[in-house]
Amino acid sequence: MNHIYLILTLVAYVLSFVLYFLSLETGKLLAGRLGTLLLGLGLIAHYFALLERSRGLHTVPYHDLYGSMSLFGWLLAVTYLSLELYHQQRSVGAFVLPFILVFFLAAHLAPPDRMPPPTEHGVVFALHVTLSILAYAAFALSFVLSLIFLAEQRLLRSHNLGNVVWRLPPLELLEQMSRSGVLVGLISIAVGTALGFVAVDRAAGQNSYFDPKYIITLVVLALYVIYFRLARTASWRGARASKLCIFNFVVVVLSFTLVNLYLSHSHRYF
C-alpha cells in the first residue's frame, strides 16, 4: 500500500511540475490550473504516504531525518498552495515544485534510519516539531520567491526580458508573497518554539534546559522579524530585502544542519 501512495505522490508532483512549467513556458492557463489540481492531489497522496511510512516504522514522521524531510516537503507544498490560492499567482509553481520533489524523493528513496522507537512526547511536542518544520518550509518558500525577485529584477533592469519575464509575477507581488511566507513562518516558529519550551518544561529531567538550538532558533526568529520590518522601509524595500531574506534562509539551513548535527543535544537526527 505504501508504494501505491509513493507512486501516486511522485506521479502527481512530477505532472504538476510539468504542467506548471508548461504554463510558464507557453502561458496556457489550463496547464496552470491542472498543475494546481495535481499539486492538490499530490498533497493528499503525500499525506497518506507519510502516514503509511510512520505506521510501517512505528514512529512519527519527524522521528528521523528522512521522515522530517518528507514532512518538510509536504508542508512546503501546503504553504505554496495556500499562497498560490491567496495571491492568485501560479507562475512560481515551476520553481517551487522541484524543491518539493527533491525533499519527497530524498526522504522516501533513502533507507529508513535504524533508530530506536521514540519515547512518548505528547501532543505539545508533536505540535512543536510540526510548527517548526512548517516555519522552515515557509522560510524556504520565501527564499525561492526572493531568488525569483532578484532574477526578475536583474532582467528588468538590464532590459533583457526574454520570454519568461512576461509570465513571472510582478515584482511587487513577489515581495508581497515573500512577506506572506515569512509571516506564516514567523507565526509558526514563534508558536512552535513556545510549545517547545512548554514540552521541555513538562519533560524536565529527560532533556537539558539549555540547548544551542534555542539560541539559533531565537536568532532565526529575530532575523525574520528584522526582515519583516525592513522589507517595508524606504531603504530596504526591493532587492535589499530579498537579499536579506536569502541570507536569513542560509542561517535556517545552518540551524537545520550544522547546529543539529554538531551542537544540539536534543534536536539531532543523526
Place this chain on the structure above:
Amino acid sequence: MEIVLVGLNHRTAPVEVRERVSFTAEQTQRATDELRARGILEETLVLSTCNRSEVYGVPPESSHECAPGLTSFLSEFHAVKPEALNGSLYHHYDRAAVDHLFRVAAGLDSMLLGEAEILGQVREAYRFAHEHGGTGPVLNRMFQGALEVGKRVRTETELGTRPMSVASAGVKLAERIFGKLTERTALVLGAGTISEQVVSHLRDKGIAHLYVMNRSRERADHVAQSYGGQVVGWGEWDEALPKPDVVVSSVSSEEPVLLRGMVERAMAARGNRALFLMDLGMPRNIEQAVGDLYNVYLYNMDDLSDIVRQNRSARENEIPHAENIVKEHVEKFLSWQASVELVGVVEALRNRMRGERAAFIRTRVESISHLTESDRLHVEKLMDEMLEKLLLEPAQRLRSEKELRRKIQNVEALRDLFLRGEDKP
C-alpha cells in the same frame, strides 16, 4: 445553403476607399433589411470596423451567382462607382468564407497581428445582426464558431499576449513591476501624440491618478481634460516627481530634462518605492545615470522598440498554432453544414422515390389484371417498406456518424446524382 462573403480590408483597399464603404449602426441595419428584402441574401451580417467592411450572407441561390448582385448593392448603397471598388473587394464562398471569418476572429487577418479588439467587434456585429433578425441557422452557427475560435486562440496561444507598440510595451512593463495599475500614479511629461498613446493605455489599465506637465499649458490642459488628469506647472519638479510610480517623458529638448539629482531627491521623498521611467524623447529626456539608482527602472525608445521587435517575432511563431485551431473549427462547421444539407437531401430523395413508386404502380401494376385491389395494396406496401429500408439506414448513419458527414461534404454531387433538376429543399 451556401455562404458568400464580399468585403474589403486594410490589405486590399486604401483608407479613402475603406472609409467610404464603412457602415454605421443605422446603415448596418438598413443594409441588412434591404439585402433580404431584395432577395439578394436570406441571412445577412455586416461586419464593419476601421480596417474592414464585410458582408456575410446565405443566398437563396448559388453563392457565385449572388456575388455580382452583392457587389452592385454595396456600390449603390454607399454611392461609390463600381470601378472605384475594382481590385479592392474580395469574394469568398463557402469554405473560403468560413475560413476567412475564423481567421478574422482569431486576429490572424488583423493589421496588428493577434489584436484583441477584433473579437469584440465580431461579437458585437453578430449580436446586432442576431437581434435584428439578420442571421439564421447558418450564420448563427458560423459566428458562434468564430467566437469560439477567437476565444481559443487567445487562451491557447500567445498570439495576443505581448505588447506590439512602444506605448503598450511601456505600460506592460509597468505592470511587470507594480502588478495592477489601479492604485498607481503616472506623470506625463510632454503632451504630444506618443504621450497621448501612453496615457490612453494607462487609462485602459485603470491608472488611479494622472498628472500632465507640459511647456504649453494649453496643450497640457487638453490632454488632462481628455483623459481625466491634472495639470502640473512646467518645472515644478520637487512637487511633481515624488508622486508618480510611472513617469512618461516625451519632450522636445536638446538636453535631458530629468537629471540624476532630481530623481534621487524624488526617490528619497517617496521612500525609495519603485519608479518606472519611460523615456520616449528623441534626443533622450532622462539622464542615463538615472537608471543606476536603486529601485529605478529606466527604459528609452530603443529599449522599448527592441521589446516590440522581439514580441512581433514571438507572435509570428504562434501563427501555426492559431491556424490549426482555425482549421479544426472550419472542418467542424463544414461537417455540421454537410449534416444539415444531407438530411435535406435524404428527405428529398425519399419524396422522389415515393413519387416514382406511385407512377410505377400506376403504369405497371395496374395493368396486371389478375391482381385484386388487396394485392395491389399489398404490393404498394411492400415497395414502401423496401424504399424505407433502403433510405432509413443511410439517414440514421448520417445523423450519428460525424466522420461520415465529414467525408460526404460535397452534398451537391449527391444532389446532382440523384435529384438533378429538382429545387433545393
